Amino acid sequence: ETGVTQTPRHLVMGMTNKKSLKCEQHLGHNAMYWYKQSAKKPLELMFVYSLEERVENNSVPSRFSPECPNSSHLFLHLHTLQPEDSALYLCASSQVAGGGAEAFFGQGTRLTVV
């Protein structure tokens, strides 16, 4: 069993749909993250949660809405997305938030917006 699991692995959605990405970590970490990885671009940090409290929001459009109900689960709710939002969405966790803590990534959800 991997330390960080994401579902679904692949998602195709229309621009008017609402969907959610799920992430679960089994490592007992206190911090969780959402990243976006587009083709040939660096990973972009979207959101950071520390002890279930959002501590960072990197100017992400409101059509992306995170939720962290407990320290083991993280969701990314999606609505009225645009084709340019198609990317690999990676969840990660670390022992503590920020600094030099190693991040453990899930395998990602490959999202296609049509």
Add this chain to the structure above:
Amino acid sequence: RKEVEQDPGPFNVPEGATVAFNCTYSNSASQSFFWYRQDCRKEPKLLMSVYSSGNEDGRFTAQLNRASQYISLLIRDSKLSDSATYLCVVNEGGFKTIFGAGTRLFVKA
């Protein structure tokens, strides 16, 4: 200037070769440095942290040059399994962790 810049490659090297990657960063106040590895269609995984004194892990050596604001990764005796994208990662303090776009390495038999 990009915050973290890497040569995208690809680097094509034969098995057994030594290959080196450099990465430059723009913020002189950056505090922590890492190399991650990402296999094709997989998630990134930590390869090694980079310390001021440099560090070595088997065939991999990482160096930090704060004066010139770059970090390097040296791979000796390349294996086929080393083929991947190598991501340079810089933490500027707090939650501001910046990933480079990655350098692709192909090791050929």
